[in-house]
Amino acid sequence: MAHSPANGHAHPGHSADVTKRDLLQLIAGAGAAIGAGAIAWPLIDSMNPAKDVLALSSIDVDLKPVVAGQGITVVWQGKPIFVRHRTPEETKDVRATKLGDLLDPETDQARVKAGHDDWVVLVGICTHLGCVPLGNKPSDPRGDYGGWFCPCHGSAYDVSGRVRRGPAPTNLPVPPYAFESDTKIKIG
Amino acid sequence: MAGMHKSEIANPVLNWIDSRLPVITMMQKEYGVFPTPKNFNYFWNFGALAMVNLVIMILTGIFLAMNYQPNTELAFDSVQRIMRDVNYGWLIRYVHQNGASMFFIVTYIHIFRGLYYGSYKTPRELLWMLGVVIFLLMMATAFLGYVLPWGQMSYWGATVITNLFSAFPWIGPKIVTLLWGGFSVDNPTLNRFFSLHYLLPFVIVGVVFLHVAALHIVGSNNPLGIDVKGPQDTLPFHPYYTVKDSVGMCVYLMVFAAFVFFAPNYLGDPVNFIPANPLQTPAHIVPEWYFLPFYAILRSVPDKLLGVCLMFGSILLLFILPWLDTSPVRSARFRPIYRILIWVLVACVVVLGFCGARPPEGIWVILSRICTLYYFAHFLVILPILGKLERPLPLPESISQSVMGGGGGPMPSGAHAKPMEKA
Numbered sequence: 001m002a003h004s005p006a007n008g009h010a011h012p013g014h015s016a017d018v019t020k021r022d023l024l025q026l027i028a029g030a031g032a033a034i035g036a037g038a039i040a041w042p043l044i045d046s047m048n049p050a051k052d053v054l055a056l057s058s059i060d061v062d063l064k065p066v067v068a069g070q071g072i073t074v075v076w077q078g079k080p081i082f083v084r085h086r087t088p089e090e091t092k093d094v095r096a097t098k099l100g101d102l103l104d105p106e107t108d109q110a111r112v113k114a115g116h117d118d119w120v121v122l123v124g125i126c127t128h129l130g131c132v133p134l135g136n137k138p139s140d141p142r143g144d145y146g147g148w149f150c151p152c153h154g155s156a157y158d159v160s161g162r163v164r165r166g167p168a169p170t171n172l173p174v175p176p177y178a179f180e181s182d183t184k185i186k187i188g
Numbered sequence: 189m190a191g192m193h194k195s196e197i198a199n200p201v202l203n204w205i206d207s208r209l210p211v212i213t214m215m216q217k218e219y220g221v222f223p224t225p226k227n228f229n230y231f232w233n234f235g236a237l238a239m240v241n242l243v244i245m246i247l248t249g250i251f252l253a254m255n256y257q258p259n260t261e262l263a264f265d266s267v268q269r270i271m272r273d274v275n276y277g278w279l280i281r282y283v284h285q286n287g288a289s290m291f292f293i294v295t296y297i298h299i300f301r302g303l304y305y306g307s308y309k310t311p312r313e314l315l316w317m318l319g320v321v322i323f324l325l326m327m328a329t330a331f332l333g334y335v336l337p338w339g340q341m342s343y344w345g346a347t348v349i350t351n352l353f354s355a356f357p358w359i360g361p362k363i364v365t366l367l368w369g370g371f372s373v374d375n376p377t378l379n380r381f382f383s384l385h386y387l388l389p390f391v392i393v394g395v396v397f398l399h400v401a402a403l404h405i406v407g408s409n410n411p412l413g414i415d416v417k418g419p420q421d422t423l424p425f426h427p428y429y430t431v432k433d434s435v436g437m438c439v440y441l442m443v444f445a446a447f448v449f450f451a452p453n454y455l456g457d458p459v460n461f462i463p464a465n466p467l468q469t470p471a472h473i474v475p476e477w478y479f480l481p482f483y484a485i486l487r488s489v490p491d492k493l494l495g496v497c498l499m500f501g502s503i504l505l506l507f508i509l510p511w512l513d514t515s516p517v518r519s520a521r522f523r524p525i526y527r528i529l530i531w532v533l534v535a536c537v538v539v540l541g542f543c544g545a546r547p548p549e550g551i552w553v554i555l556s557r558i559c560t561l562y563y564f565a566h567f568l569v570i571l572p573i574l575g576k577l578e579r580p581l582p583l584p585e586s587i588s589q590s591v592m593g594g595g596g597g598p599m600p601s602g603a604h605a606k607p608m609e610k611a
Contacts, residue, residue, distance in 0.1 A: 042276035043251050050255070051273040 058188030060180070063119065071136040073124060076187045080124035081175060082136050082148070082161070083185070090146065090159045091118055097158065104170045108160040111174050121177050121185065122161040126150040128168040133157060148172070218404055223422035224429055225410035227591050231305070232408070232429075233436030234298035239396065240437060241291045246389050248284040256336065258382035260375045263338035264463040282452040283444075288330050289455045290444050292478035295323060304530055306518030307409040313510035315402040318395055320506045325392045327503075330478065332385040338378065339460030340470050346373045346381070348473060352486075355496040372466060412590055413518025414583055421587035472547060480544030481537045485563070487548045488556040498560065505567050512567055514575025522581040526574060529566065536562045 059076050061083060066072055071084035086094075091108070099105040112120055126133050128150065134140040135148035135157075143149030143156035145164040150156075155168035162171040177187040195206035195213060206212040255274050257266035270277035299319070302308055308316035335346040350367045354360040369376030407416060416422055423429070447454065455477055459470045475483050482499050489495035505512075520527040536559045543556035584590040 042279050043247065045275045046251050046277060046280055047254065048275050050269070050275060050277070052269060053273075 058186055061185050061187060062183065063185065064183045068118065069138060073136050074187070076175060080132050081187060082120075082122045082124040082172075084120045084122075084136065084159065086118045086120060086159050088118060093146075094159045101164075103163050103166065106162060106171055108162075111160050111162075111171070113179055116179055116182075119185075120159065120161060121174060121187065122172040123175050124148075124172065126152065126155055126168055127163065127170045127172065128153055128155055128166075133172075218425075219430075220424065220426045222404065222425040223407075223416070223419065224425045225408055225416055225421060225587055226423045226428075227410050227412060227587050228408075228429065228432065229411050230432075230436055231297070231301040231411075233433050233440075234294050234301060236433040237294045237436060237440050238291065238298055240440075241287060241294055242389065242392060242396065245284065245287050245291060246393075248280050248287065249386070249389065251280050252284055253382075253386060256382070258336070258379050260338060260378055260464070263336065263378060267337045279448070282448045285456065286444065286447040286452060288333065289447070289476070289478065290440070291326065292330070294440070295326065296478075299323070300534065302409075303533075304520045305409055305411055306413050306513070306515075306520070308510045309513065309516075309518050310510065311406045312402075312409060315399060315406060316510060317507055318399040318402060320503070322392055322395050322399060323506075324503060325388055325395065327479070329385060329388040329392065330476070332381045332388070334476060335378065335381045336385060337460060338464045340462040340464055340468075341457045341460040341473070343373060343464035343466065344469055344473050345475060346377065349475075350377075352496050352499075355493045357493070374466075409518060410587060411519060411521065412584060412587060413522070414587060417586050474545055477541070477545075480542075481540035482544075484540040484544035484556040485560045487544070488553065488560045498564075502560075502563060505564070509567065509571075513571045514573075515571075515578060515580070516575075517580040517583070522583055523578055524581065525578045529570060529574070533563070533566050536566070 057077065059074065061072075061074050061081075063083070063085070066083065066085045068085050068087045069090075071082055074081045074083060095108045097108075099107065109117075112118075124132050124136065129152065131150050131152035133148035133150040133155070135142040141149050141151075143165075145156050145158040147157040147159040147161060147164075150168065153167050154165070155163060156165040157168075157172060158164050160171075161174070163169070175187055177185050180186050192207045193210040193213065195203045195210065197203040197206045197212055202212055252270065255266065255270050255277065257263055267281070270281050272278075274280075302316060302319070331345070331349055335342045350364055350373065353363045353367065356363065365371065367377070368374065369380060410416075457474065457476075462470075474480070482502060485502050486495045486499040489498055515523060515526065517523055520530055540556060540559045540563070543552045543559065546552040548556075
């Protein structure tokens with residue numbers, strides 16, 4: 001140790017304090033961290049959706065009984081899905097709305113399937129704090145815009161599911177779905 | 189006098205904490221510089237291994253409980269769902285299931301270590317008794333846990349073990365009804381077994397804390413069984429024994445992994461893959477391997493109450509072992525007769541285990557009776573007498589002398605002894 005000043009210039013930039021032990025401690029510490037991560041991974045991943053939960057990822061819905069002006073609620077991945085059969089007037093009215101009047105501008109055409117313009121399929125969860133808005137049944141209050149009305153904090157949606165009055169920040173999302181025939185859709 | 193602890197930690201944040209709650213100082217004292225006999229062999233790994241095992245069981249158990257349903261209609265299927273559908277559920281459950289067996293392997297070796305090296309003798313009697321409490325809690329927890337998958341062996345194991353209490357006169361049947369929460373093992377039983385199976389491991393953690401606290405008061409025993417006479421006989425726990433424990437832990441984890449990945453059901457009973465049926469008892473009921481010797485003791489006695497008493501007695505006996513063994517010499521190394529008899533006892537317990545796994549007929553009944561008799565004789569007759577009759581070998585002067593090559597002979601001369609005498 002007494003020679004360390006002499007060794008100093010032989011290894012410029014290397015402090016005499018950096019020893020083999022420091023390296024070993026770093027390697028041991030890194031190894032322990034990797035090991036702890038490897039143990040934590042399966043435990044934490046076990047909290048993710050299990051295979052049987054993922055297997056429930058798609059459902060078929062028969063549209064035949066739903067007449068114009070009516071809506072039904074189905075369950076997909078544990079969430080309420082609104083399937084609403086609009087009257088042609090409702091569709092025409094909602095498409096007349098100017099995009100500039102919307103809180104979250106989006107055309108109605110982008111939210112329905114072409115050729116099935118009277119059918120709107122939405123995740124029925126208010127984008128504010130997760131309540132289920134009213135209005136799917138004709139007897140429900142539908143708010144000032146004829147679509148849905150959330151009783152929790154008063155958000156109102158039009159018949160396209162677009163938010164017209166806050167506090168909800170965004171439109172009701174459209175789940176992935178496709179028409180398998182004119183009277184049947186597959187959600188998910 | 190109230191006041192802050194004078195911490196010597198350099199880091200200002202840690203110092204601030206340590207001055208108010210000296211946990212870092214305590215860890216330094218109890219696990220850093222803690223003076224530990226310098227002559228430990230690998231038998232002294234098993235306490236730390238049991239601690240690691242307990243942590244593994246609690247961790248995996250918490251995650252299993254997130255997916256388990258303690259209901260007779262759902263329990264069996266929920267366990268199958270864990271095995272098939274839950275991410276890594278198979279791994280978590282197999283670690284938990286084989287972890288129970290590993291826990292008993294480790295604990296049995298730990299107990300054997302105590303018996304062989306006389307770790308239960310004064311001043312470690314209370315330390316030993318706390319260990320017996322942990323052992324009893326472990327057995328209760330293991331039994332409760334085995335019921336949860338609600339297979340045939342779960343159900344009938346629960347029925348048989350709870351019925352043990354019916355052996356007690358007058359109050360027996362009342363106790364059994366109380367345990368069941370009904371008139372047979374059923375949904376209320378499963379509910380409370382799950383609740384208790386979750387609770388008891390944390391009780392074990394508490395008693396383990398006392399066990400370790402007591403250990404740190406009286407200090408560890410060692411393979412020579414002689415007292416530490418000064419700093420020359422000890423090493424700081426870290427890094428010497430943290431490293432030695434780590435080596436043992438690697439081997440332990442390899443054995444554990446071999447079971448989990450290559451033979452996960454080797455120690456289990458195939459009958460438990462059949463859902464519980466309260467109307468049909470399996471042809472041959474056996475407990476898990478770690479209970480077999482005690483099960484053999486139970487069955488060796490034709491009388492119901494006496495059988496139950498002997499089975500519980502075989503473990504409760506360990507509480508008074510410090511006073512049954514009258515020899516003042518701790519380590520079997522210096523007890524020429526005890527050193528043989530301890531292996532006879534081990535053989536006797538192993539034979540009892542084999543007897544417990546066989547149907548109670550023919551040679552197995554006779555063998556289990558002989559071994560039961562010997563088991564009790566070892567503790568109640570042989571140990572008290574042997575202490576008086578046996579002539580122990582001369583003990584070494586000190587641990588350091590023995591370690592440095594003195595081997596119990598005259599004082600070694602020269603280089604080694606001098607610096608140690610100064611210390």
